[in-house]
Amino acid sequence: MRTQKILDGTWHFAFSESEPDLGKIHFANVLSVPGCFDVTAPYYGRRGYGIYRRRVETGGLVKLSIDGVGISGKVFWDGQKIGDLKYAYMPEDFFFQAGKRGSHELVIVTCNFYNKIFFPFYDFYGYGGIFGSVILEELPNLFIRQVRINTMDYRTGHMRLRVDASEACAREIRLCLDDGKVFEEILEQGRLDTEFLVPDFRLWTPGTPNLHHLRVTLGNDEIIEEFGIREIHTEGTKLLLNGKELRLMGYNRHESHPYFGAATPLSLMTADLQFIRAQGCNFIRGSHYPQRRSFLTLCDRLGMLVWEETLGWDVKPPELLSAEFLEQQLDQARKLTRAGFNHPCIIIRGFLNETESQIPEVRPIIKALYDAVREEDAQCLITFASNKYEQDCCMDLVDIIAMNPYPGWCDADWETVSGVPNVRPRFQRLVDSLPPDKPYMISETGGSAVYGFHDPYRARWSEEYQARLLSEAASVALNDPRYCGLSIWQFCDAKSYINGYVAGRPRGFNDKGVCDEYRRPKMAWDALRKCILNSEYLRHNGGIPVMEETDLK
Ligand code: ADA
Numbered sequence: 001m002r003t004q005k006i007l008d009g010t011w012h013f014a015f016s017e018s019e020p021d022l023g024k025i026h027f028a029n030v031l032s033v034p035g036c037f038d039v040t041a042p043y044y045g046r047r048g049y050g051i052y053r054r055r056v057e058t059g060g061l062v063k064l065s066i067d068g069v070g071i072s073g074k075v076f077w078d079g080q081k082i083g084d085l086k087y088a089y090m091p092e093d094f095f096f097q098a099g100k101r102g103s104h105e106l107v108i109v110t111c112n113f114y115n116k117i118f119f120p121f122y123d124f125y126g127y128g129g130i131f132g133s134v135i136l137e138e139l140p141n142l143f144i145r146q147v148r149i150n151t152m153d154y155r156t157g158h159m160r161l162r163v164d165a166s167e168a169c170a171r172e173i174r175l176c177l178d179d180g181k182v183f184e185e186i187l188e189q190g191r192l193d194t195e196f197l198v199p200d201f202r203l204w205t206p207g208t209p210n211l212h213h214l215r216v217t218l219g220n221d222e223i224i225e226e227f228g229i230r231e232i233h234t235e236g237t238k239l240l241l242n243g244k245e246l247r248l249m250g251y252n253r254h255e256s257h258p259y260f261g262a263a264t265p266l267s268l269m270t271a272d273l274q275f276i277r278a279q280g281c282n283f284i285r286g287s288h289y290p291q292r293r294s295f296l297t298l299c300d301r302l303g304m305l306v307w308e309e310t311l312g313w314d315v316k317p318p319e320l321l322s323a324e325f326l327e328q329q330l331d332q333a334r335k336l337t338r339a340g341f342n343h344p345c346i347i348i349r350g351f352l353n354e355t356e357s358q359i360p361e362v363r364p365i366i367k368a369l370y371d372a373v374r375e376e377d378a379q380c381l382i383t384f385a386s387n388k389y390e391q392d393c394c395m396d397l398v399d400i401i402a403m404n405p406y407p408g409w410c411d412a413d414w415e416t417v418s419g420v421p422n423v424r425p426r427f428q429r430l431v432d433s434l435p436p437d438k439p440y441m442i443s444e445t446g447g448s449a450v451y452g453f454h455d456p457y458r459a460r461w462s463e464e465y466q467a468r469l470l471s472e473a474a475s476v477a478l479n480d481p482r483y484c485g486l487s488i489w490q491f492c493d494a495k496s497y498i499n500g501y502v503a504g505r506p507r508g509f510n511d512k513g514v515c516d517e518y519r520r521p522k523m524a525w526d527a528l529r530k531c532i533l534n535s536e537y538l539r540h541n542g543g544i545p546v547m548e549e550t551d552l553k
Contacts, residue, residue: 001222002143007056007106007134008033017048020109022079027053036070036129036261038112043128045498050110050128059101061139064094067132067293069110070262071118076107085110087332088118088311089131089255089262089289091339095139095166108134117328122313123510124254124288125495127261132292140220142167147216148341149227150379154242157201157229163192165218176215187218203242204228204344206282207544209303211344228300228344232381234399234439239381239484241347247540248305248485249478249532250283251276251514252444255292256494258517269295272519273302276491279525280532280546285385285443285487288313288353290336299345303544307443307487308340309350309384320356326365330372337376348381349373354404355384358391366394385443390433400484401434402443408469409447418458418465419447423472431482441485445473449524450506451493451516461511463523470514471527478535486537488528493517 012027014020015037037043037050064075066085073085075094083094085108098104112128114120148162163173168190176182177198185194202210214225230242239246253272255262264272269292276284282305286295289311299306310332312325319325333351340346351369356362366384373382383398387405395401407426412419427442434440449466458464470488477486493513500508509517514524532538533546 003138005056005058005136007054007136009054012053013037014051014053015043015046015048016051017046020049020051022076022107022109025051025053027051031129033130033134034067034132034263034265036127036131036263037110038128039259039261047112047128050112052108052110052130054106055103056106056136057101057103058098058136058138059104060098061141061143062096062098063137063139063143064096064106065091065133065135065137066094066108066130067091067134068262068290069108069130070127071110071112072115073108073110073130076105076109078104086117087290087328087335088126089291090332090335091132091290091293092335106134116319116324117311119313119315119319122288123496123505124256124313125261125498127263129261129263131255131263132294139166142169142171142219143221144216144218144223146338147214147223147225149214149225150341150377151229151231152195154203154229154231157198159196159198159227159229161192161194161196161214163187163216163218165190171218174217176217178212179215198229201229204230204300204303205241206303206305206541209301209344211300225342226297226300227342230344232347232379234381236437237439237482237484239400239439245540246484247478247537248283248441248487249535249537249541250281250285250305250487251491252285252287252487252489253491254287254494255295256492256517258495261495266294266298269298272491273298273304275515275519277302277304277544278547279529280538280541280544282541282544283307283485283487284491285309285350287444287490290332290339293339296340296343296345300343304345305347306343306345307348307350308336308346309353310336312352312355314354315352316356317361320365321361326368329365329369333369333372334376337373337380341377346380348383348400349377350382350384350402352384354387356388357384357386357394358388360393363394363397366397370397389430395435395438399439401438401440403430403440404444404489405430405442406445406447406489408472418468420465420468420472423469424476427473427476431480439484440482441487442473442477442483443485443487444489445486446470446489446512448504448511449522450511451520451522461506466512466514467523467527470524471531474528474531474535478531478537481536488514491515492519
């Protein structure tokens with residue numbers, strides 16, 4: 001087995017407002033990894049370079065994995081640059097020669113200045129720091145670069161396997177399934193493409209998240225891959241998971257917390273997901289960027305279905321139409337699809353939230369992104385969340401139509417007392433305008449409520465108004481078979497702009513959470529639980545228990 005060193009812990013830290021000269025940095029402080037430097041004194045809200053340093057005992061060939069940084073970064077080993085961290089939140093692996101066995105210096109320079117991938121207008125805070133674990137593995141010269149496993153037939157347990165090695169060699173490879181059945185194959189030109197059957201297999205579903213293991217041994221290298229047996233398809237307007245109709249109900253969720261920023265600890269992620277599941281939900285849209293590997297493993301094991309997407313929020317021309325932007329989006333889409341390939345929880349892959357999909361010039365961009373993802377993954381469903389509604393001209397290019405309508409919140413004028421009566425007719429008009437032969441989901445809908453603000457007449461921004469609005473939206477979408485899913489905007493309040501003066505973002509937060517930023521539920525939480533309990537959706541949700549009244553006493 002590989003020697004693995006988890007490098008999380010307390011690292012030396014320095015902050016600089018301008019690009020640092022590596023040789024001259026005085027590491028006067030310490031911070032935690034994972035962690036965000038701009039959520040804590042003395043760097044709260046500051047923009048610049050957050051430089052993390054630690055020593056590592058190792059040598060020879062190594063793989064260094066970093067599970068996301070913000071907003072960008074660079075990695076240095078003994079003073080030499082070994083790679084860039086170009087995209088916020090993107091997990092990256094670096095393979096390099098670490099030198100003689102002994103003590104070496106690892107420096108990760110993060111930078112939270114906005115760039116042409118994370119623009120300053122995004123409606124979520126651009127945190128700085130190292131968001132996920134940093135792991136170093138010592139490798140033999142011939143090593144396994146990647147293992148991809150996917151389901152060919154869920155009825156028979158027939159799987160497809162691809163193994164890529166570090167060298168274009170011809171070698172024997174040993175595969176051991178669930179610590180039982182062993183089979184041997186020959187790697188040719190450094191690659192193996194084969195198929196295998198899993199005996200006594202158990203399907204992966206949200207209600208029964210069964211996982212299997214494959215131990216892959218190549219020379220002196222060995223890795224164990226976890227995988228699930230499941231197939232996702234569309235048939236007309238329906239989503240099918242393992243041949244059965246699947247309906248989605250859940251939340252858009254940001255990686256965000258006042259004390260942790262985007263570096264939420266696993267225990268908080270787990271608490272979030274358990275809370276969401278107890279409400280009867282089966283779905284998370286990982287809005288609006290790559291999800292942490294630890295989060296996806298959690299979703300695999302818990303049975304939470306996931307939509308993962310690249311970072312590219314509401315970008316407008318000329319940037320949207322530039323060759324550079326497309327190249328970066330394609331690169332992100334390919335990297336992300338490869339990184340998440342073996343996670344059965346990921347059923348939808350997305351890109352370009354709320355793009356300009358009403359203009360024909362955007363069609364080739366969506367087509368190119370669709371093809372790039374499809375080339376990597378033959379089965380996942382591919383889409384983007386649109387807010388162009390009846391004007392959208394790209395719906396034929398994707399597998400599921402996903403829209404972000406906000407009736408009752410964004411459409412009512414200042415004089416209207418309540419926008420709730422707008423919800424049903426607006427939803428219906430939208431449904432009537434869609435191509436009739438594709439699945440349709442609401443990828444976002446919601447309204448703001450300031451935690452603790454109550455009003456006897458359900459004024460806007462009160463918890464009462466939000467609860468009423470979301471109940472109306474849920475009672476439509478969870479009971480009409482035309483909708484294959486509903487994903488509420490959003491699970492919890494999340495920091496947006498640093499100052500609350502931006503219209504509609506009091507406190508500097510996006511307040512459309514059903515919980516506040518500390519996960520304290522607003523009234524909408526229980527209102528939605530009741531809608532779910534009484535819904536058609538529940539009959540399709542595959543055995544997730546919903547918290548009943550009796551559980552709450
Ligand atoms: C959009 C966007 C979300 C959020 C939301 C809102 O739909 O996709 O990220 O900004 O609007 O709260 O207005």
